[in-house]
Amino acid sequence: MDQYHEPLENLDEDDRNIVRALMSLKEEIEAVNWYQQRASATEDEKLAEILGHNRDEEIEHACMAIEWLRRNMTAWDEELNTYLFSEAPITELEELEEEEESTEEDSGDLDIGNLN
Numbered sequence: 001m002d003q004y005h006e007p008l009e010n011l012d013e014d015d016r017n018i019v020r021a022l023m024s025l026k027e028e029i030e031a032v033n034w035y036q037q038r039a040s041a042t043e044d045e046k047l048a049e050i051l052g053h054n055r056d057e058e059i060e061h062a063c064m065a066i067e068w069l070r071r072n073m074t075a076w077d078e079e080l081n082t083y084l085f086s087e088a089p090i091t092e093l094e095e096l097e098e099e100e101e102s103t104e105e106d107s108g109d110l111d112i113g114n115l116n
Contacts, residue, residue: 003019003023004019014072017072018069018072018073021065021068021069021072022065022069024061024065025062025065025066025069028058028059028061028062028065029058029062031054031055031058032055032058032059032062035051035052035054035055035058036055038051039051039052039055066080082094082097
C-alpha cells in the first residue's frame with residue numbers, strides 16, 4: 001500500500017491503526033475542501049445547502065479521527081491542548097506555554113498546595 005513508507009512488517013498493529021486514522025483524516029479534510037468549493041461555486045441555493053450539509057458531515061468525521069488520534073498519540077493530546085479553544089494569538093501560544101512551564105519550574109511549585 002502506498003500510504004506506508006516503511007516495510008509493513010516493521011509496523012505493529014498500533015502503528016498501522018495510526019496510519020489508518022491519519023489517512024482517514026486526510027481524506028475527510030480533502031472532502032471538506034471539495035464540498036466547500038462546490039457549495040461556494042454553485043448558484044443553486046438548494047444545492048449549496050446540500051453541499052454545505054455534506055461538508056459539515058465531513059468535518060464531523062475529521063473531528064472524530066482527531067479525537068481518536070488525541071487518545072492514542074500523546075503528542076496530539078499535548079498540541080491540541082495548547083492550540084484549541086484558546087483566545088491568544090495562535091502563533092504566540094507555544095511561546096506562552098513555554099513561558100508558563102518555565103515559570104512553574106523556576107518557582108519550585110510542585111502543585112501540591114501548602115503542607116502547613
